[in-house]
Amino acid sequence: MASSDMDGAFVEFDRVQKSYDGETLVVKDLNLAIGKGEFLTMLGPSGSGKTTCLMMLAGFETATHGEIRLGGREINNIPPHKRGIGMVFQNYALFPHMTVAENLSFPLEVRKMGKSERDAKVKRALDMVQMGAFGGRRPAQLSGGQQQRIALARALVFEAELVLMDEPLGALDKQLREHMQFEIKHIADNLGITVVYVTHDQTEALTMSDRVAVFEDGRIQQLDPPDVLYEEPKNSFVAQFIGENNTLMGKVTKMNGEVAEVTLDDGEVIDTIPVNVNAVGDRTLVSIRPERVEFNKERLHPDAHTIHAEVLEFIYMGDIYRTRLKVAGNDNFIVKTRNAPDQRRLQAGEKLEIGWRPQDCRALDA
Amino acid sequence: MSTVSGTGPGTADAPSPDDALHEAAALADRDTPPRHGAAPDGPVLAADGTPLKRSLARALRLQKTRALMLIAPLLIFVLISFIVPIAQMLWRSVENDIVSNTLPMTVPELAQWDASDGGLPPEPVFRAMYYDMFLAAEAKKHTRLGTRLNYEQTGISSLFRQSGRKLDDLGKDILKPLRALDGDWAQAAPWFELMSGADGAAKDTAALEAQRDRLRRVTESPLAGEIGFAPSSEISALLPLTAQAYTDFAIFTVLEDGKDLAKTKPWETVYPALIEDMQTADVAGYGGPRAGMLQALRAGIAEFPPPSYSAAFADIDADWAAPQVWQTIQTHARTVTPGYFLNAVDMQLTPDGAAAQPESKQILVKLFGRTLVMSLIIMGSCILLGYPIAYLLANLPMRTANVLLILVLLPFWTSLLVRTSAWKVMLQQQGVINDTLVWLGLVADESRLVMINNQFGTIVAMTHILLPFMILPMYSVMQTIPPSYVRAAKSLGATNWTTFWRVYFPQSVPGIGAGSILVFILAIGYYITPEIVGGTKGVFISNRIAYHISSSLNWGLAAALGTILLAVVLLLYWCYDKIVGIDNVKLG
Numbered sequence: 041m042a043s044s045d046m047d048g049a050f051v052e053f054d055r056v057q058k059s060y061d062g063e064t065l066v067v068k069d070l071n072l073a074i075g076k077g078e079f080l081t082m083l084g085p086s087g088s089g090k091t092t093c094l095m096m097l098a099g100f101e102t103a104t105h106g107e108i109r110l111g112g113r114e115i116n117n118i119p120p121h122k123r124g125i126g127m128v129f130q131n132y133a134l135f136p137h138m139t140v141a142e143n144l145s146f147p148l149e150v151r152k153m154g155k156s157e158r159d160a161k162v163k164r165a166l167d168m169v170q171m172g173a174f175g176g177r178r179p180a181q182l183s184g185g186q187q188q189r190i191a192l193a194r195a196l197v198f199e200a201e202l203v204l205m206d207e208p209l210g211a212l213d214k215q216l217r218e219h220m221q222f223e224i225k226h227i228a229d230n231l232g233i234t235v236v237y238v239t240h241d242q243t244e245a246l247t248m249s250d251r252v253a254v255f256e257d258g259r260i261q262q263l264d265p266p267d268v269l270y271e272e273p274k275n276s277f278v279a280q281f282i283g284e285n286n287t288l289m290g291k292v293t294k295m296n297g298e299v300a301e302v303t304l305d306d307g308e309v310i311d312t313i314p315v316n317v318n319a320v321g322d323r324t325l326v327s328i329r330p331e332r333v334e335f336n337k338e339r340l341h342p343d344a345h346t347i348h349a350e351v352l353e354f355i356y357m358g359d360i361y362r363t364r365l366k367v368a369g370n371d372n373f374i375v376k377t378r379n380a381p382d383q384r385r386l387q388a389g390e391k392l393e394i395g396w397r398p399q400d401c402r403a404l405d406a
Numbered sequence: 407m408s409t410v411s412g413t414g415p416g417t418a419d420a421p422s423p424d425d426a427l428h429e430a431a432a433l434a435d436r437d438t439p440p441r442h443g444a445a446p447d448g449p450v451l452a453a454d455g456t457p458l459k460r461s462l463a464r465a466l467r468l469q470k471t472r473a474l475m476l477i478a479p480l481l482i483f484v485l486i487s488f489i490v491p492i493a494q495m496l497w498r499s500v501e502n503d504i505v506s507n508t509l510p511m512t513v514p515e516l517a518q519w520d521a522s523d524g525g526l527p528p529e530p531v532f533r534a535m536y537y538d539m540f541l542a543a544e545a546k547k548h549t550r551l552g553t554r555l556n557y558e559q560t561g562i563s564s565l566f567r568q569s570g571r572k573l574d575d576l577g578k579d580i581l582k583p584l585r586a587l588d589g590d591w592a593q594a595a596p597w598f599e600l601m602s603g604a605d606g607a608a609k610d611t612a613a614l615e616a617q618r619d620r621l622r623r624v625t626e627s628p629l630a631g632e633i634g635f636a637p638s639s640e641i642s643a644l645l646p647l648t649a650q651a652y653t654d655f656a657i658f659t660v661l662e663d664g665k666d667l668a669k670t671k672p673w674e675t676v677y678p679a680l681i682e683d684m685q686t687a688d689v690a691g692y693g694g695p696r697a698g699m700l701q702a703l704r705a706g707i708a709e710f711p712p713p714s715y716s717a718a719f720a721d722i723d724a725d726w727a728a729p730q731v732w733q734t735i736q737t738h739a740r741t742v743t744p745g746y747f748l749n750a751v752d753m754q755l756t757p758d759g760a761a762a763q764p765e766s767k768q769i770l771v772k773l774f775g776r777t778l779v780m781s782l783i784i785m786g787s788c789i790l791l792g793y794p795i796a797y798l799l800a801n802l803p804m805r806t807a808n809v810l811l812i813l814v815l816l817p818f819w820t821s822l823l824v825r826t827s828a829w830k831v832m833l834q835q836q837g838v839i840n841d842t843l844v845w846l847g848l849v850a851d852e853s854r855l856v857m858i859n860n861q862f863g864t865i866v867a868m869t870h871i872l873l874p875f876m877i878l879p880m881y882s883v884m885q886t887i888p889p890s891y892v893r894a895a896k897s898l899g900a901t902n903w904t905t906f907w908r909v910y911f912p913q914s915v916p917g918i919g920a921g922s923i924l925v926f927i928l929a930i931g932y933y934i935t936p937e938i939v940g941g942t943k944g945v946f947i948s949n950r951i952a953y954h955i956s957s958s959l960n961w962g963l964a965a966a967l968g969t970i971l972l973a974v975v976l977l978l979y980w981c982y983d984k985i986v987g988i989d990n991v992k993l994g
């Protein structure tokens with residue numbers, strides 16, 4: 041993974057703000073440094089300003105305030121066509137009146153490249169996305185996945201060092217999407233290009249990225265590699281946005297260093313890791329991942345905290361079982377267990393004891 | 407027979423327009439289980455054993471009939487109000503039965519005449535013409551024929567009008583000595599008795615019906631009904647021409663004028679007919695009523711020379727004694743004529759075939775050319791002016807675009823006449839533009855620009871009037887071009903101009919095409935604006951058509967011009983389809 045310190049950054053947003061209407065800030069104080077060769081994903085709910093950031097980087101929107109730098113050069117006033125940034129659009133934006141090959145040679149033509157050189161590059165780019173045989177077709181004669189590959193090839197054919205992708209896989213079905221995720225990642229790694237990728241889909245973000253920037257309301261809530269993001273969410277928004285999450289409400293009753301004692305709303309006392317609670321008496325939202333909860337006594341960790349629960353619903357999902365429980369007044373508490381030969385299927389109405397390690401239990405802001 | 411399962415009627419997985427059909431088929435098969443049998447290697451069978459193809463066809467037919475019934479009223483309306491007038495117009499451009507209908511006896515006689523030696527037609531032609539013309543004059547149809555033939559030879563119209571009035575003279579001249587011979591010849595009743603024959607005598611109804619038919623063609627009225635007269639067979643055989651002339655008179659008098667035959671004096675035509683018949687008739691054996699009158703006439707027939715129809719015509723007007731009129735009638739006697747089309751392209755039908763019109767009459771081809779060129783110029787200026795506006799409309803924020811769109815549509819809410827007249831005010835020599843130019847000192851007061859009543863005026867006014875028809879299709883096409891294409895092009899390194907020219911413009915071409923077709927076709931047939939601001943140099947072919955429809959009343963030529971216009975438009979449309987492809991045209 042590339043370094044992310046500010047000095048070596050390839051792309052930099054420096055206190056960037058953006059407002060469309062002069063009344064509300066769509067992007068609020070964005071600071072982001074992206075290293076060369078990094079695959080960075082912007083993830084966030086709809087309307088959180090991801091596309092806006094991408095458009096500012098591509099040059100189609102101007103930043104209201106702040107500086108955007110590319111390779112150490114400020115690019116705020118450089119028009120889009122001089123930025124040399126490749127871009128893949130959600131609807132692909134392949135020119136319908138040109139063939140695939142013409143689409144690909146378009147960026148080379150405007151760079152006044154010779155015909156033979158152009159043809160060679162187009163061929164190489166098509167081969168790279170395994171579409172070598174489709175050069176003569178029109179975009180309308182291609183399937184969605186094929187169009188997607190062509191769009192990718194077009195963004196790469198002129199050897200841009202930075203490629204932006206705005207929900208490029210949004211229109212594909214699940215299987216194709218997973219396949220393309222893999223392929224995009226693979227190509228990006230091979231070419232060593234820097235990618236800024238926008239998506240709604242958290243799985244996509246987790247599987248492809250070197251780092252993920254979680255956006256909410258025009259701000260980056262957390263910027264971390266996928267594993268850190270998932271396992272150590274810095275606040276309740278990130279915890280709830282990334283992956284599935286059980287939450288229990290309570291109040292901090294004791295703080296001693298690495299451990300905070302939380303009294304849940306129904307009186308149960310549990311140990312947690314304090315993440316962003318500061319003082320005794322704070323309201324807190326305790327987060328536990330469903331797959332870290334255990335009800336099998338033999339597998340329970342010795343330090344585990346146990347608590348009474350009642351099974352409300354058992355759902356068979358193939359590779360996993362998903363059980364909905366009532367725990368500490370929360371009747372939407374999910375437990376996920378692997379479908380293993382020795383795994384027990386819980387019955388609705390069953391009463392049992394469940395437990396988790398205190399390290400898996402994070403006290404976040406309420 | 408093995409059963410095979412399959413998606414049959416009613417079990418299609420995705421909804422499609424055909425579902426209704428499947429349902430119909432399923433309904434028809436409701437009382438049988440919804441399964442489909444197929445003979446091992448025969449055709450696929452529907453559940454009730456009929457071949458699937460046939461039961462599908464039945465279901466389809468039902469559906470189609472129902473659909474047809476639904477649109478039938480509209481279809482009939484369109485046929486009647488749209489197709490029929492066009493077909494009629496097309497037909498009118500070649501139809502020419504007025505000559506053969508008005509002169510039914512003359513036309514076959516003339517056909518035998520060989521005009522090439524420069525002489526006059528023989529006497530039978532004149533005779534036939536006399537009786538035809540007389541009847542036409544009574545029916546007041548001779549002037550119409552005169553007008554028709556006047557398109558081909560100037561002066562025929564007045565010739566026919568005058569001749570109609572003077573045709574009586576021949577009969578009157580004969581009547582004078584006839585009356586001296588026997589006063590009864592000038593009376594109504596004796597003629598009636600003579601012609602009808604004795605009570606119970608055999609009647610020549612065939613002759614009556616033949617004449618009735620002929621009169622129908624001339625008068626264009628049904629002429630149905632009983633007239634209480636038919637020439638007696640004896641008279642019809644003895645005095646054929648007279649009987650014929652009298653029958654004409656009888657039918658017309660009873661059915662058109664509603665008079666009593668026994669109390670109305672016959673037309674003057676009966677006298678020359680009588681004299682001609684009597685030259686050879688053998689009345690000795692005649693025993694019918696008024697035999698005495700006939701025998702007395704026969705005895706004194708030496709006093710009455712056979713009538714000379716050609717001399718009578720020469721008396722009426724010297725033009726009848728020249729071959730041209732006869733040639734014209736002969737040339738244009740055919741019922742289907744290419745004459746109007748030849749006229750429409752500055753040619754004419756002469757006795758020797760098609761020939762160019764005299765130089766002074768050649769205007770139509772030039773007018774066609776001018777119409778085409780000016781329509782193209784108007785189309786071009788509409789593209790030039792409309793494209794930026796449509797582009798603005800498609801790319802401005804919604805609210806501004808709506809305001810602009812209202813401005814574009816505003817002219818539609820003003821009367822066409824008002825708009826055209828406004829241009830007249832603007833462009834005339836004492837008008838706003840000239841005044842401004844003079845005031846600015848760009849143009850001297852005494853040399854004000856002439857911008858109206860010429861081609862310039864027509865082009866300016868029509869461009870303005872047709873502009874919305876160019877903008878709207880362009881706009882609707884441009885609206886569908888996603889902005890991401892432009893962004894994609896720019897991100898790929900294209901400058902603004904390259905982006906426009908290589909990416910945006912090609913995708914807006916269907917809009918230009920649609921607008922161009924619309925504007926061009928509207929322009930090529932435009933009438934009011936060129937009429938008002940076009941003067942003499944800026945008028946279109948449609949103004950000429952209007953002239954022939956309402957002033958010269960040469961509807962055949964107008965129809966031919968209209969047909970050619972239609973053909974030109976269709977031809978251009980076809981060319982456009984070949985070159986650009988009509989499926990590339992989007993109207994919205």
Ligand SMILES: Nc1ncnc2c1ncn2[C@@H]1O[C@H](COP(=O)(O)OP(=O)(O)OP(=O)(O)O)[C@@H](O)[C@H]1O
Binds near residue numbers: 060240
């Ligand atoms: N051209 C524009 N004019 C005005 N407001 C805009 C414009 N584009 C976006 N916005 C607003 O800016 C905010 C952020 O939009 P943006 O498109 O960046 O969201 P996003 O994170 O990409 O959302 P999504 O995931 O739905 O694509 C939204 O509230 C949107 O309404």
Ligand SMILES: [Mg+2]
Binds near residue numbers: 090091092206
């Ligand atoms: Mg977006």
